[in-house]
Structure formats: structure tokens, C-alpha cells
Amino acid sequence: MAEFPVAARPSWRRRGRLALAQYLPAAALVLTLLVLWELATHLWKIQPWLLPAPSAIWKAGLAAKGLLGPHTWQTAQETLWGFLLALGVGLGLGLLIEFSPLVRYALYPLLVVSQTIPIIAIAPLLVIWLGYGIWPKIIVVGLVCFFPIVVNTADGLRSADPELIALLRTMGASEGQIFRLVRWPGALPMIFSGIKIAITYSVVGAILGEWVGASRGLGVFMLRATNSFRTDWVFASIAITAILSVCLFGLVSLAERLALRWYYAAGRGERWEELKPSRLPKATR
Amino acid sequence: MNATNDYPVILEHMSKAFRVDGRLVSALEDVSLQARAQEFVTLIGPSGCGKSTLLNIICGLLEPDEGTIILHGERNAPRLGRVGYMPQRDLLLPWKRVLDNILLGPQIMGRDLAEARREALDLLPLFGLEGFENHYPATLSGGMRQRAALMRTFMCHHDIVLLDEPFGALDALTRRTMRRWLLDVWARFRQTILFVTHDVEEALFLSDRIYVFSPRPGRIILEMALDLPADRRERQAAAPEFVAYRQRLLQALGLEEG
Numbered sequence: 006m007a008e009f010p011v012a013a014r015p016s017w018r019r020r021g022r023l024a025l026a027q028y029l030p031a032a033a034l035v036l037t038l039l040v041l042w043e044l045a046t047h048l049w050k051i052q053p054w055l056l057p058a059p060s061a062i063w064k065a066g067l068a069a070k071g072l073l074g075p076h077t078w079q080t081a082q083e084t085l086w087g088f089l090l091a092l093g094v095g096l097g098l099g100l101l102i103e104f105s106p107l108v109r110y111a112l113y114p115l116l117v118v119s120q121t122i123p124i125i126a127i128a129p130l131l132v133i134w135l136g137y138g139i140w141p142k143i144i145v146v147g148l149v150c151f152f153p154i155v156v157n158t159a160d161g162l163r164s165a166d167p168e169l170i171a172l173l174r175t176m177g178a179s180e181g182q183i184f185r186l187v188r189w190p191g192a193l194p195m196i197f198s199g200i201k202i203a204i205t206y207s208v209v210g211a212i213l214g215e216w217v218g219a220s221r222g223l224g225v226f227m228l229r230a231t232n233s234f235r236t237d238w239v240f241a242s243i244a245i246t247a248i249l250s251v252c253l254f255g256l257v258s259l260a261e262r263l264a265l266r267w268y269y270a271a272g273r274g275e276r277w278e279e280l281k282p283s284r285l286p287k288a289t290r
Numbered sequence: 291m292n293a294t295n296d297y298p299v300i301l302e303h304m305s306k307a308f309r310v311d312g313r314l315v316s317a318l319e320d321v322s323l324q325a326r327a328q329e330f331v332t333l334i335g336p337s338g339c340g341k342s343t344l345l346n347i348i349c350g351l352l353e354p355d356e357g358t359i360i361l362h363g364e365r366n367a368p369r370l371g372r373v374g375y376m377p378q379r380d381l382l383l384p385w386k387r388v389l390d391n392i393l394l395g396p397q398i399m400g401r402d403l404a405e406a407r408r409e410a411l412d413l414l415p416l417f418g419l420e421g422f423e424n425h426y427p428a429t430l431s432g433g434m435r436q437r438a439a440l441m442r443t444f445m446c447h448h449d450i451v452l453l454d455e456p457f458g459a460l461d462a463l464t465r466r467t468m469r470r471w472l473l474d475v476w477a478r479f480r481q482t483i484l485f486v487t488h489d490v491e492e493a494l495f496l497s498d499r500i501y502v503f504s505p506r507p508g509r510i511i512l513e514m515a516l517d518l519p520a521d522r523r524e525r526q527a528a529a530p531e532f533v534a535y536r537q538r539l540l541q542a543l544g545l546e547e548g
Contacts, residue, residue, distance in 0.1 A: 186397075267387075
């Protein structure tokens with residue numbers, strides 16, 4: 006095998022610069038807001054139980070790390086299992102919907118309706134049915150996450166180019182080969198979009214599940230902290246929730262990049278850049 | 291049997307109609323044609339005259355309403371997987387690198403992939419794709435994508451090849467070089483080619499024989515065997531017989547000059 010084309014890849018230094026240009030603004034904005042927040046709490050002497058300073062939250066979080074660790078681990082487990090459940094069910098239903106018009110007509114409206122039911126009403130019922138264990142939380146996460154995966158899987162598989170399929174037929178391809186060579190790889194970008202939407206909801210889903218009845222998890226910790234006016238702990242667990250979500254999203258994005266090399270290669274041909282800045286309006290990227 | 295063996299493709303009295311919004315639209319009417327082994331046959335006609343429908347029938351994607359198809363002497367045999375077909379769009383799989391796209395036919399047919407890969411690597415220079423085998427299609431130019439699509443068709447090893455306006459989407463300059471280059475490739479493989487175009491010059495430069503189609507419903511209004519040099523490089527647009535053929539073609543198409 007020959008090596009990967011070199012010309013299509015920017016150098017590491019260039020890539021670093023691009024990454025910096027991409028992430029620096031967000032980091033700077035977050036930092037600025039944190040500094041303003043810190044200053045505001047000191048300047049107006051805001052009570053810590055109303056709004057603690059970021060530094061106080063950081064300190065409280067560190068001091069309670071023996072407490073926060075197990076709670077976080079519990080929530081992470083619920084999130085992961087729930088997400089995997091949603092992934093399995095979502096892909097499965099998406100495939101069923103694609104391959105059977107009957108299932109499509111029967112199931113699609115139900116799926117939409119399932120998203121109109123407030124999860125907050127279902128969650129207590131799940132606790133009544135399944136007890137205080139991990140299962141009600143897993144199911145809540147699954148309920149919150151599966152919908153975008155089903156819809157994007159079904160729509161992605163459906164959007165296969167009919168001419169491409171016809172071409173493969175002329176080569177004598179079976180339905181299985183057409184699925185493997187055309188439908189599935191063609192649907193993957195959309196499936197990954199669905200998964201990305203799902204994973205951003207997942208942690209919040211787990212916390213929602215814990216809220217209505219649990220003995221461990223960040224949701225429980227938040228409730229207890231609120232009840233005892235430990236606002237710093239509330240914020241610490243909010244921060245952990247956010248970090249957990251971002252990490253999971255990052256993992257999915259990484260998997261996507263690895264699975265869809267072709268998709269990202271498409272935009273990476275030769276890049277023609279002007280030497281002088283252009284007066285033309287910038288095209289949106 | 292011998293007579294049909296000389297003609298790998300024979301169509302007899304073929305008709306095909308479609309239902310469009312409840313109306314019946316006839317696409318092909320009583321089309322009969324044949325192509326000799328190793329012959330370059332061009333089908334020319336105005337757009338929408340059913341040429342593509344005809345190719346779709348020959349490769350097995352569609353069935354005719356009436357008429358018979360004889361491939362290699364076999365009447366109404368199953369045709370999917372037995373005829374090479376290249377549509378106007380290159381239709382390369384964007385998620386496969388060029389080499390894997392080219393090996394799509396062998397992969398689907400379950401041929402020995404290692405051997406097919408060796409053959410493909412040998413042929414890459416002939417198709418002008420050397421050094422691009424590991425690129426994704428999206429990073430190639432239009433001409434290269436088209437050559438990759440043609441190579442994919444040829445790698446199926448069918449001795450009947452249908453080309454549906456393969457250069458239709460390319461610019462005039464690229465078309466000229468692609469034409470040259472198609473002849474070089476054909477000189478090596480020598481399949482029976484059915485070529486669809488609506489470019490008169492292209493038809494005259496490439497073909498052994500030309501069928502002219504009427505506007506919809508498609509009927510054959512002229513069959514013309516070309517008595518021009520078999521070596522296409524010796525065909526001159528200014529030669530008197532070339533001019534005469536062009537005149538007849540344009541006339542049949544209702545486009546005569548002057």
C-alpha cells in the first residue's frame with residue numbers, strides 16, 4: 006500500500022494553529038465570565054449561600070472530593086448504560102423502520118408521541134415499578150436519548166442514492182451487499198449526528214432519574230446540597246455534570262472522526278489561500 | 291448459434307412505456323438493434339429519447355414490455371451482473387478510496403481480491419490514476435473521477451459494456467482528452483461497447499456504427515455503419531466522407547446546417 010497522500014494534510018504546526026484559533030475564543034470567554042463572577046461576588050459582598058464565588062466553589066469541590074467521587078461514578082455508570090441501551094434500541098428500531106413499511110407506519114407516530122410525554126412524570130412511576138436500584142435511571146437515560154438515534158438512523162438509511170443502488174444491482178449485488186456497501190456507510194454521518202444529540206442529553210437524563218428517588222449519584226448530591234443551603238456544592242456538581250457531558254461528547258466526536266475519515270477528507274483538498282487579505286465578504290464556513 | 295455468437299447483443303422489437311401521473315408515456319417503440327463482438331456502437335438522439343431506458347433494459351435494471359433481448363445467444367437470460375454499465379454520474383462511493391472503488395465489481399462478484407488488486411495496480415497508469423489509488427473520490431477532479439468510474443466498469447471483466455454519456459458532465463477540453471483516452475483503453479480490452487451520446491462529432495470519432503433515435507417515443511430512424519479508418523487517430527473532421535456522414539447524421543436529427 007502506498008502511503009497516505011501528504012499534500013492533503015496540513016502540517017502539525019498548522020493544525021495546532023487552526024485548533025487554537027478554533028478553541029481559544031470559547032476558552033477566553035469562559036475565563037472572562039469566571040473572573041467577572043469572582044469580582045462581582047467580592048465587590049457586592051454576595052452571601053455564599055446565594056451565589057458563591059468560583060474560587061469558593063473550586064475549594065468546596067476539592068474538599069468534598071471524597072464525597073463527590075462515588076456520586077459522580079454512580080451517575081457516569083447510569084449515563085453510560087442508559088446511553089448504550091438507547092444506542093442499541095435506537096439502531097435496532099431505525100433498521101426495523103427502514104426495512105419494514107408496516108413497522109414504519111405503526112411505530113413512527115408512537116415514537117413521536119413518546120417524546121411528548123414529560124419524563125418527569127414517568128420517572129417516579131419507574132421507581133414504583135422497578136425500585137430504587139440503577140434500572141429506573143438507565144431507562145430514563147434511554148428514554149431521553151433513543152429518539153434522535155432512531156430518527157437519524159431511519160432517515161440516514163433512507164437517504165441512500167437510488168442511482169448508486171441501481172449501479173450496484175447492475176454489478177449483481179445482493180440486498181445484503183447493497184446494505185453493507187451503500188446504505189450503512191452512507192447513513193453513518195447522520196447516525197453520528199443523532200448520537201451526538203443523544204449524548205448531550207444523557208447526563209441530564211441520569212440526574213433527572215436520580216432526582217425522583219435514589220441513594221447515590223450527582224442528582225441526589227445536588228438535592229441534599231440544595232436542602233442544606235450548600236450552594237457551593239450545588240455549583241460544584243453542576244460543573245462536574247457539564248464536564249462529564251463535554252467529555253462524553255468529545256469521545257463520540259473522536260469515534261466519529263475515526264469512523265468517517267472519508268467525510269472529513271472531503272473538505273481537505275488543496276487549500277488556496279490569498280496572500281493579501283481579501284476585500285470580498287467572507288464566506289461562512 | 292454461430293450467427294448469434296457474432297452478435298453478443300441483439301434486441302428485437304423492443305417497446306417500453308411508463309405510467310407518469312396516470313398518463314401512459316411510451317419511452318421506446320419497436321426498437322431492434324444488434325452489436326457485433328468488439329464493435330463500438332453509438333446510440334445518438336435528442337435528450338429524453340429513451341436511450342438511457344434502453345441501456346437500463348439491457349443491463350437488467352428494467353424489463354421491456356414487449357420484445358426480446360438476446361445476450362450471447364441466450365434469450366431473455368438474467369442480465370444483472372453480466373453487463374458492464376457506467377452511468378453519466380461517476381457514482382463513486384465517497385467512503386471508499388479510489389482503489390477500493392475500482393475493486394467494487396470484483397468484491398461484489400466474490401472474485402479473488404488479491405489478484406484483482408494486483409491487476410488494478412497494473413492498470414492504474416493506463417487510466418491515469420497512478421498515485422491516486424489511496425485518495426478519497428472527493429479530492430479528485432471531474433475527469434479523474436470519470437476515469438476511475440470507467441476503470442471500475444472495466445474491472446468487472448464483462449465483454450459487453452454500456453456507457454451512458456460518460457463524458458456528458460465534463461467540460462469540452464476534458465471531453466476531448468477523455469475521448470482519446472477511452473480509445474486507448476478500448477484498444478486494449480476490446481469489449482463490445484454501446485455508447486450513448488448526443489454529441490455528433492463524438493459519435494463520428496468513436497464509432498463503428500451509429501443508431502439514430504427519434505424524439506420520444508424513441509424509435510430508430512437511421513442505422514449507419516461508418517466506413518472510416520478503423521484507427522480512430524486517422525479520422526479527420528475535414529475528410530469528405532466524414533463531412534458526408536456528419537451531414538446525414540445532422541439531417542436525421544433534424545439539425546442540418548444551412
